[in-house]
Amino acid sequence: MTTEGLPDTALPSSALVVGCGLIGTSLALALRTHGVDVHLRDAVPGVAEVAASVGAGTVDPVDDPELVVVAVPPAAVPETVLALLEEFPGAVVTDVASVKAPVARAVAGTPGASRFVGGHPMAGTERSGPTAGSALLFEGRPWAVVPLPESSEHAVELVTSVVRAVEAVPAVLEADRHDEAVALVSHVPHVVSVLTAGLLASAPREHVDLAGPGLRDVTRIAGSATGMWLQILDSNAGAVTTLLRSLRGDLDRVLDALDAGGEVLAGRLSDVLDAGRAGTQRIPGKHGEVRTVSASVFVPVDDRPGVLSQLMADIGDSGVNIEDFRIDHEYGRPVGLAQVEVAADRADHLTSSLTARGWPAYR
Amino acid sequence: MTTEGLPDTALPSSALVVGCGLIGTSLALALRTHGVDVHLRDAVPGVAEVAASVGAGTVDPVDDPELVVVAVPPAAVPETVLALLEEFPGAVVTDVASVKAPVARAVAGTPGASRFVGGHPMAGTERSGPTAGSALLFEGRPWAVVPLPESSEHAVELVTSVVRAVEAVPAVLEADRHDEAVALVSHVPHVVSVLTAGLLASAPREHVDLAGPGLRDVTRIAGSATGMWLQILDSNAGAVTTLLRSLRGDLDRVLDALDAGGEVLAGRLSDVLDAGRAGTQRIPGKHGEVRTVSASVFVPVDDRPGVLSQLMADIGDSGVNIEDFRIDHEYGRPVGLAQVEVAADRADHLTSSLTARGWPAYR
Numbered sequence: 001m002t003t004e005g006l007p008d009t010a011l012p013s014s015a016l017v018v019g020c021g022l023i024g025t026s027l028a029l030a031l032r033t034h035g036v037d038v039h040l041r042d043a044v045p046g047v048a049e050v051a052a053s054v055g056a057g058t059v060d061p062v063d064d065p066e067l068v069v070v071a072v073p074p075a076a077v078p079e080t081v082l083a084l085l086e087e088f089p090g091a092v093v094t095d096v097a098s099v100k101a102p103v104a105r106a107v108a109g110t111p112g113a114s115r116f117v118g119g120h121p122m123a124g125t126e127r128s129g130p131t132a133g134s135a136l137l138f139e140g141r142p143w144a145v146v147p148l149p150e151s152s153e154h155a156v157e158l159v160t161s162v163v164r165a166v167e168a169v170p171a172v173l174e175a176d177r178h179d180e181a182v183a184l185v186s187h188v189p190h191v192v193s194v195l196t197a198g199l200l201a202s203a204p205r206e207h208v209d210l211a212g213p214g215l216r217d218v219t220r221i222a223g224s225a226t227g228m229w230l231q232i233l234d235s236n237a238g239a240v241t242t243l244l245r246s247l248r249g250d251l252d253r254v255l256d257a258l259d260a261g262g263e264v265l266a267g268r269l270s271d272v273l274d275a276g277r278a279g280t281q282r283i284p285g286k287h288g289e290v291r292t293v294s295a296s297v298f299v300p301v302d303d304r305p306g307v308l309s310q311l312m313a314d315i316g317d318s319g320v321n322i323e324d325f326r327i328d329h330e331y332g333r334p335v336g337l338a339q340v341e342v343a344a345d346r347a348d349h350l351t352s353s354l355t356a357r358g359w360p361a362y363r
Numbered sequence: 364m365t366t367e368g369l370p371d372t373a374l375p376s377s378a379l380v381v382g383c384g385l386i387g388t389s390l391a392l393a394l395r396t397h398g399v400d401v402h403l404r405d406a407v408p409g410v411a412e413v414a415a416s417v418g419a420g421t422v423d424p425v426d427d428p429e430l431v432v433v434a435v436p437p438a439a440v441p442e443t444v445l446a447l448l449e450e451f452p453g454a455v456v457t458d459v460a461s462v463k464a465p466v467a468r469a470v471a472g473t474p475g476a477s478r479f480v481g482g483h484p485m486a487g488t489e490r491s492g493p494t495a496g497s498a499l500l501f502e503g504r505p506w507a508v509v510p511l512p513e514s515s516e517h518a519v520e521l522v523t524s525v526v527r528a529v530e531a532v533p534a535v536l537e538a539d540r541h542d543e544a545v546a547l548v549s550h551v552p553h554v555v556s557v558l559t560a561g562l563l564a565s566a567p568r569e570h571v572d573l574a575g576p577g578l579r580d581v582t583r584i585a586g587s588a589t590g591m592w593l594q595i596l597d598s599n600a601g602a603v604t605t606l607l608r609s610l611r612g613d614l615d616r617v618l619d620a621l622d623a624g625g626e627v628l629a630g631r632l633s634d635v636l637d638a639g640r641a642g643t644q645r646i647p648g649k650h651g652e653v654r655t656v657s658a659s660v661f662v663p664v665d666d667r668p669g670v671l672s673q674l675m676a677d678i679g680d681s682g683v684n685i686e687d688f689r690i691d692h693e694y695g696r697p698v699g700l701a702q703v704e705v706a707a708d709r710a711d712h713l714t715s716s717l718t719a720r721g722w723p724a725y726r
Contacts, residue, residue: 194639
């Protein structure tokens with residue numbers, strides 16, 4: 001088959017999704033909305049049937065799918081990809097595992113390698129299983145597309161078309177670079193969040209009671225299920241270890257500085273604090289652009305239905321666009337503190353506009 | 364003077380606020396709303412005058428204030444408290460420094476010790492200076508009240524009355540316990556956030572571009588100004604060091620597990636991940652109660668004024684109360700993903716209610 005003469009957004013006419021968890025089912029649902037003939041398979045009896053029952057496709061066997069998507073648990077991905085490349089010699093095969101080097105190493109040099117392109121949709125919810133699937137799951141999310149050196153142009157184009165069709169944003173990069181990147185933006189932050197939250201486990205109640213929004217932010221992702229994370233950290237142990245060792249070196253510098261105290265502390269710790277501040281500035285902001293300078297407006301609000309919608313309506317009337325919005329529930333009281341982040345040069349206008357409408361807004 | 368026969372919410376009739384930054388000015392403004400005669404003083408010429416100009420009080424000298432509030436930078440607190448206890452032999456003196464042992468050590472055993480009670484309002488914005496002050500700043504925030512063993516009952520009652528009057532929530536605890544608590548819930552999370560963000564400073568652009576909401580959460584507090592944090596970490600070096608060493612031990616266990624891989628990794632890392640998960644469960648939730656079981660409903664929204672207010676209105680109409688609300692701006696697109704956290708048993712109802720109103724909501 002050839003892509004000649006076809007637009008590069010041509011989707012496969014048929015696809016087999018192997019593994020009907022949250023990601024597999026969501027992708028199947030999204031492909032169905034584009035009219036793709038989707039077939040479903042799962043190693044656990046009954047799971048594919050559940051996915052089919054929510055409209056993700058059919059459990060009927062398929063002879064010659066154009067695309068095979070491997071959405072099985074991370075540890076099983078390499079062997080499953082190899083088996084499916086053999087079972088379907090005409091198909092392009094992709095996977096959705098969050099670590100790419102193990103599958104790239106397994107497939108490289110095999111006869112089917114030109115038909116394989118790895119993938120990693122950076123999306124998910126705290127739920128799992130086929131009934132949690134949603135065709136909207138990938139909308140606006142980065143989706144790493146990870147070709148092998150042998151991957152054919154057709155295979156890369158087909159997988160990229162699928163990524164675009166489900167409204168994700170493709171980012172093409174090589175397996176090792178991908179794994180270093182996710183170690184940095186996902187795996188190491190997860191470990192750090194877990195370690196910080198772990199300190200709370202044995203702390204006195206009266207200490208934990210003083211927790212504020214900063215602690216909640218840092219530890220939020222530590223609350224997720226452990227099973228998947230064991231597989232992720234195991235399969236990306238190299239890249240994660242490199243970064244965690246670097247972080248441990250920085251931590252030792254902090255401990256040395258705290259031990260020295262006074263002027264020495266100030267000198268050594270300034271560098272660490274400044275590097276952290278510089279790091280936060282590099283995280284892409286709204287629309288993937290460089291982070292805009294924003295400012296917060298605070299509004300204490302009663303914690304009952306309808307109050308937030310009135311606040312949002314009044315913000316809308318002020319003509320100021322919301323960059324970010326958060327609610328902190330206040331300690332021991334039925335009151336929330338809304339934090340509205342807006343462009344820095346609009347904060348004063350929003351504050352006076354809300355004040356004029358009777359809100360106790362402040363900056 | 365005696366508190367006999369007075370309600371325990373009796374406020375001072377006159378107060379001197381020394382240090383007119385964000386916290387000092389905000390407290391002065393809040394006391395003014397209760398009719399307290401507030402006098403202002405600042406070591407930097409002109410600053411007290413600015414605070415007075417926004418309605419925080421008068422710069423006229425005061426002979427015999429009932430209450431003196433020390434709101435100077437942390438490093439200057441102990442000497443300033445001692446000087447003011449001497450200057451105003453009839454006054455109760457309190458401070459607002461975020462570390463309590465240094466001032467407690469300095470004051471304990473001095474003639475004025477019975478008139479001193481430490482304090483720490485856990486509030487702030489990213490702004491500073493008198494013009495950033497707001498009478499509402501302390502509403503619903505924890506405020507640690509930290510007596511010395513010698514502190515008189517009257518002094519503790521007066522300070523606690525002030526805390527209640529500005530609508531903060533008093534938590535009485537001893538200086539060393541306070542400093543251990545804030546090391547746990549504030550100082551160590553800050554260091555950890557800074558170290559994680561520091562890894563981003565020198566990372567390749569294409570790696571940082573894959574950042575998602577998890578990384579943003581973990582690194583958010585690392586963006587704050589460094590000067591104040593140097594003083595805080597220096598003055599609480601002992602408690603911070605103890606916890607960071609403990610975290611370093613856990614980090615080494617993670618590195619060992621990653622090095623071992625496979626079954627050994629799974630065994631060792633499960634404990635660490637489980638402890639983290641257990642730790643997040645201990646953070647007080649809404650209304651200071653035990654965290655309720657909540658679930659997220661996701662809604663992709665156009666990023667323009669008015670859309671969020673419509674969403675909030677429709678959530679209000681559904682009768683489901685919002686536990687938490689966040690917006691993630693999607694990568695490279697003018698679209699946001701609203702994450703609405705609600706009680707777990709209300710999530711399905713909210714999802715179908717929003718879907719019926721035309722929102723692409725999913726769980």
